[in-house]
Amino acid sequence: MLVARGGGGVSGGDSRSSGGTDRDGEFGGRVAIVTGGASGIGAAVAEELLARGAQLAVFDLDGASVAGPALGVSVDVSDRASVDAGVAAVLDRFGRLDVVVNCAGIGAFGTVEDSSDDDWARVLDVNVRGVARVCAAAMPALRESDAAAIVNLTSIAATTGIQQRALYSATKGAVHALTLAMAADHVHDGIRVNAVSPGTTDTPWVQRMVANVADPEAERAAMNARQPTGRLVTPAEVAGAVAYLASPLSASTTGSVLSVDGGFGGLRVRPVQA
Numbered sequence: 392m393l394v395a396r397g398g399g400g401v402s403g404g405d406s407r408s409s410g411g412t413d414r415d416g417e418f419g420g421r422v423a424i425v426t427g428g429a430s431g432i433g434a435a436v437a438e439e440l441l442a443r444g445a446q447l448a449v450f451d452l453d454g455a456s457v458a459g460p461a462l463g464v465s466v467d468v469s470d471r472a473s474v475d476a477g478v479a480a481v482l483d484r485f486g487r488l489d490v491v492v493n494c495a496g497i498g499a500f501g502t503v504e505d506s507s508d509d510d511w512a513r514v515l516d517v518n519v520r521g522v523a524r525v526c527a528a529a530m531p532a533l534r535e536s537d538a539a540a541i542v543n544l545t546s547i548a549a550t551t552g553i554q555q556r557a558l559y560s561a562t563k564g565a566v567h568a569l570t571l572a573m574a575a576d577h578v579h580d581g582i583r584v585n586a587v588s589p590g591t592t593d594t595p596w597v598q599r600m601v602a603n604v605a606d607p608e609a610e611r612a613a614m615n616a617r618q619p620t621g622r623l624v625t626p627a628e629v630a631g632a633v634a635y636l637a638s639p640l641s642a643s644t645t646g647s648v649l650s651v652d653g654g655f656g657g658l659r660v661r662p663v664q665a
Contacts, residue, residue, distance in 0.1 A: 417638060418445040421538065422485040424478070426450040426468055426525055427495030429457050431594040432544065435626035436492055437461055439634045445490065448481045450474075450525070468495045468521030469513075471528075478528040488532035490637045493522045493543045493566075498596070499558040506558045518562035522569060530582070538639040539582040543570050544629075547590045547652045567648060574646035583645040585636040590652025593623040619654035 423440050427433035428449035441447050441460060449457045450466035457463025462484055466477035481488055496518045499510060522543055533539040548556050549563035567586060574584040591597065591614060604610045615622050632651045635641055650656055 417443040417634075417640070418490075419639070420444065420446055421489035421536075421639070422446045422448070422481065422487050423490035423492065423637065424448045424450060424481060424488065424525070424529065425492045425494060426466070426521070428461070428492075429453060429463070431494075431596055432589065432592060432626045432629050433492075433494035435630040436494060436633045439627070439630035440490070440492075440637070443634055443638075446485055448477075448484070450477050450495065468525055469516045471524050474521075474524045474528050478525075478532070482532055487536065488529055489536040489539055491525060491529045491533070491541045492633055492637060493525055493541070495521055495525075496544065496562075499562075500555050501557065502555065503557045511558060514558050514562055515565075518559075519565045519569065522566055526573065530577075530580075533582050534580050537581070538642065539580075540637045540639075540641075541573065541582065541584045542633050542636045543584070543586040544633075545570065545586045545588045545648060547588055547650065547656050549588065551656050570648060571646055578645055583636075583642070585644060585646070586648045587629060587632045587636065588648050588650045588652065588656075589629045590618070590624050590650070590655045592629060593625055597623070617655070619658045619660045622653070624651055624653055 418440065423445045425433055425437045425440065425447065428437040429451035437447055437449055447461040449461045449463050450468070451457065451463070452465065452467060454463035454465035462481070464477045464480050467473045478488070497514055499506065499514050526541055533541070543566050545567045546559070546563040548560040549567045553560060567588070570584055570586040577584060601607050601610050601614070629651050632649050636644060636647070636649060654660070
């Protein structure tokens with residue numbers, strides 16, 4: 392079964408980052424694209440980059456819904472012509488491109504028995520080939536930047552066995568590997584490529600998933616208890632990690648995958664008692 396992510400939006404916000412520190416100007420007017428930036432983690436990333444001084448374009452299926460100072464562009468990452476047109480629109484508007492953040496993606500539940508060939512084709516096309524399409528279209532402009540950065544969104548599901556996530560995990564594992572390969576391919580072009588690997592994040596998508604089970608309160612408590620920190624990751628925490636990797640201040644960081652998962656992937660501790 393496939394599940395599309397969604398919820399949230401991009402606002403003008405103030406010029407303070409998720410950590411409460413004034414970061415206005417950190418990106419010095421640099422231009423960033425955030426795919427899937429109209430909802431969920433993507434919207435949090437968009438707000439964070441705006442707060443730190445970036446000029447921003449949001450690629451989303453419903454780009455017209457993007458409010459505030461960001462340029463909203465309706466882009467389908469599964470369509471190469473749509474992606475190429477989106478990048479062209481950004482260059483026409485801003486004249487440059489420095490940062491690409493790939494947040495667009497769709498979820499999938501089930502085992503290998505549950506996913507059809509059509510399911511595999513669709514999720515791979517969005518989650519993996521979509522990342523490759525956007526990066527390929529952006530590459531010529533990124534080569535002209537003096538601080539080019541690509542940040543991909545992978546998942547704890549790429550490196551940790553999680554039940555009922557076979558297809559989704561496979562796509563995020565591919566993005567993890569693609570990130571490392573691209574970092575090696577483009578380091579001499581001056582383009583840094585990194586990824587953020589979130590754990591279970593408190594997005595509208597997760598909230599809807601919890602609301603649809605028989606006992607939402609118990610499910611939420613169980614999800615929190617599985618986290619060594621005792622709570623889910625917040626979108627703002629993921630956005631802060633993305634901003635770190637995208638920032639010109641991280642010029643020596645490339646080929647890295649930064650986990651923001653509340654310790655889920657690396658710690659072996661007793662579950663938090665409710």
